[in-house]
Amino acid sequence: MNSSSSRLISAGSVIINSLMATAVLLITIPTSQAHHSFAMYNMGKITTFTGVVTRVDPNPNHLQVFFAPMNEDRKNVERDEDGDPVLWAVEMGGSAMMAREGISVNSFPRGTVFSISMHPLRNGENAGAMEGGLFQCPEKTPPAPGMHCDSVEGSKQFFGKPLEAEK
Amino acid sequence: MLNSQDRFSVLFTAVRTVTFALSMVSSSFAQETAQIDFVSIGRGAPLLVDANQAQLTGSTMRTMAGFGPGSPREFTGGAPAGETPPGIEPLPVDIFTSKDFYQDRELWSDPRYFRCNSPAALEDLWGANRSSLIGDNPPVTAAWGLCDRDYPRAAIVSPYQFKTAQEHYKALLEETTSRGGPTKHTYETVPGEWTGRYMHPGRTPGNWYWYRMRHNQMPTILSLLTPEYQTRMVQEAYHHANTNAAQWPSSYCWPEGFMRRWHEAAVWDHYIMVTPKAVQILAGVVRNFITTVHIGREFNLEGRIPRLGADVPRWYGETIGFWDEDALITWTSNIQGWKNHAAPEFSNAMQTVEIYSPNYDENGQFKGLNHEAIFYDPESLVEPVRIVRNYLKLSDFDEGEPYTFVECVQSIFPQEGRATSMSPGQVIEYEIPDMYGRPWAHLWEEYFEKEMEVPVEEDIFSFE
Helix, strand or coil, X not given: CCHHHHHHHHHHHHHHXXXXXXXXXXXXXXXXXXXXXXXXXXXXXXXXXXXXXXXXXXXXXXXXXXXXEECCCCCCECECCCCCECCEEEECCCHHHHHHCCCCCCCCCCCCEEEEEEEEECCCCCEEXXXXXXXXXXXXXXXXXXXXXXXXXXXXXXXXXXXXXXX | CCCHHHHHHHHHHHHHHHHHHHHHHHHHCCCCCCCCCCCCCCCCCCCCCCHHHCCCCCCECCCCCCCCCCCCCCCECCECCCCCCCCCCXXXXXXXXXXXXXXXXXXXXXXXXXXXXXXXXXXXXXXXXXXXXXXXXXXXXXCECCCXXXXXXXXXXXXXXXXXXXXXXXXXXXXXXXXXXXXXXXXXXXXXXXCEEECCHHHCCCCCCHHHCCCCCHHHHHCXXXXXXXXHHHHHHHHHHCCCCCCCHHHHCCCCCHHHXXXXXXXXXXXXXXXXXXXXXXXXXCCEEEEEEEECCCCECXXXXXXCCCCCCEXXXXXXXXXXXXXXXXXXXXXXXXXXXXXXXXXXXCEEEEEEEEEECCCCCEEEEEEEEEEECCCCECCCEEEEEEEEEEECCCCCXXXXXXXXXXXXXXXXXXXXXXCCCCCCCCCCCCCCCCHHHHHHHHHHCCCCCCCCCCCCCCCC
């Protein structure tokens, strides 16, 4: 093998590796091709929730899932002093990208129970950016007290990753 | 500022456009459905009633001549503000006097509940479109429409046998195949005369159609809807007619929504471009409407809704189509449900079959397009409905105004539940809307329906 063909193969390998790396990044780190800064989120902190979907917003920035975190016994949701559900938002990847992963308005209707890890906002407000895997519980089947959907038989895993450990 | 030459130019263009339009009226819309030389299974069926021959229901200050500076405004209705039409017995409670329209459901089928006003007239009463007919003790003194006029339901529902858009499109494709099609156009054979500028459909003389909501009694439109969507339409009518709290999406630069394409005040001139693989229809007013007909493609039928791309509802859907000679037959799906003021809300299940056919004058010259649309939405409609209208070609692209791409910058914000013009520097309290949860209804319920028995939503939070 001469040096020029070696360089070609080497360059091809680099390109293929780069494309693969990009594809992996697009799937696993949806924030890498962002339309806004993600510096609002605290990347050093991770929180994991199990919640009830109130709305999936496929807006053109990134898919947002609005949800009410479940209480510790998983029989209802956290409430504010007026008794209204506390709402959180989790920002994910682009809507089309997420739909190709199986997360859409149609697959996550209101009332869906799911578990997700996120980097919360630095300012303490109720929103975060997804990190790691996502689990969807079977319909109307929340997990046992203190547990998440990854513990429920028949739950559906997304992104092929586990929930992140809190930190 | 325009100089005198510019002003003359603008005036000349306007006069020429109006003159051109008026010259086309007599021959443009003598026919209402497509000119085809065979009886089709799913297109071109005659209209039972031509809306151009029907009378406005009112009450309104419009005329059948439509919009424009030359249109004289005169009262059309049963009784002006503060009066009752002779021979009509008012109901003890109507939409203008009710404190809780939800409790009046059994009255919704009586035109007198709406004082015989059409849906568009109900929105006009407080002056939404510049002329007020609400009277000096609003809303109690609201004017009456004409109780003996209505555009018949039978002329609104689809004349075809199909239950779904998919079934309809498939039948048309089979029909076209049996006729030797679909036609595979090249750049040499594609009907290039379609490419060009078309007049605003709502301002095209002689282009009335029922969905402009000016020839109808409210109960007739409600009879087309499922109970949930009946409630939604009466809710909007109440807040148009009674509380004067209109929530029109484009007020706030919210999306216009798919059905806005048929609203009489929306989408101005249409810019149509025809190629062998795609036909693009571009129009706009507060937002841009782009319909791209993907010729020869097929929908992905996996999942809940047929679609071309990812499983993401699109504000104006996705469209496929094929040619049967010079007729373009299309199917649109994957539409985001939304609203259109003075018209029914629609759901994500909405799908359409739309057929574009050429109109020719008596000399065989191309005049424009006939646009026949059949709407399938089992969540909002009890049966499919049809709208037929025409596009009048103004020119090719080598003359006239270019398309203006619209960017809506919000200057109106909800304040105490009412759309309110704001100025730079004003500081307001603003609640982030739940855009996919009927944000207009949230405003009504929050500010005007506290004393009403609002239907309770299903509890999704309890797993006891």
